[in-house]
Amino acid sequence: MSELPADVALMWGLKDATRRGPKPALTAEDITQAAIELADAEGLAAVSMARVAERLGNSTMALYRHVKSKDELLTLMSDAALEYPAPMPDGTDWRTGLTFWADNVLTVTRQHRWYAQIPITGPPAGPRNLAWFDAALGALAGTGLSEEGKVGVVMGVMTYVHGQIRLSMDLAAGFADQPEIFSRYGAILSTVVDRRSLPALGRVLDAGVFDVDIAFEEADNQDFDFGLQLYLDGVAGFIERTCS
Structure with missing residues (x-):
């Protein structure tokens, strides 16, 4: 599988697929799942190889044996976090x-x-x-x-x-x-918008388009x-x- 990019091989579970021996204690799938759980709990900014290693109870270097960089980890997360699509209803145009x-x-x-x-x-x-x-x-x-x-x-x-x-x-x-910005957006713009210099936007405001409730x-x-x-x-x- 050497012709495949490393991240593609990992996403398909093909990296080192031909290696013989016992299943390793840590896998790329484990690392990816831990990173997803960390991002769900604390946001994407919290995800680092060190934090994921801490979550798994491993050393950071142990992770690098399976996932070579944070960028590669983000690629794995972008696929693993998705559920498979729901079946399309029969007869749908x-x-x-x-x-x-x-x-x-x-x-x-x-x-x-x-x-x-x-x-x-x-x-x-x-x-x-x-x-x-x-x-x-x-x-x-x-x-x-x-x-x-x-x-x-x-x-x-x-x-x-x-x-x-x-x-x-x-x-x-x-x-x-700032939830008030959303509810007051029309009123805020009406205060600062000059209808002569911004006539099209002025007509939108006069029509009440941004007066949402x-x-x-x-x-x-x-x-x-x-x-x-x-x-x-x-x-x-x-x-x-x-x-x-």
Whole structure:
């Protein structure tokens, strides 16, 4: 398996798979799970090789025999923290299927509030991430799109979903620190915005768009779904142009 990148081999359980002898007392899976538990409890900033080693009751050097760096550990965490996708309901059309998929990505990643902070260093390569990739591609099976077209659509929806999740997590943290900013955003802007220099924004304020009276998470869900459906409107036009 030497031709595989080390992190990919680890995610698939293929590193040292041919080595003979007793099972080691510590594995990359153990290290990854301990890191996930630490991040769940204290946030991603708390994760270091030393802290994970402490949690496992091992030396830091013992971890490096299985996981070569913190960056590699973060890559392992980005796959292992995901649940496998729920089965797509039978008879689902492509648009309902991608909406179901995106909503489930949101639900799964919200179980680990730190997940959106992990750097994205490459395309999906782990078993769980590829299972999600496959599920989204499968939703497009009956559209008539080429395989290349399906990949393009799915990569686009991935970009939207992951971008919105990252924005949502950042805003949620800010809201937790200053909840009054969310409820008073329209009033705050109305105080400082000059309608002559910012006329378009002034019209938004005059229309009361930011005068919200709903919970942050409800507003966040509405924004997520609105943007998703706009993207899927574009996909619908693309399918009509290329497949009809």
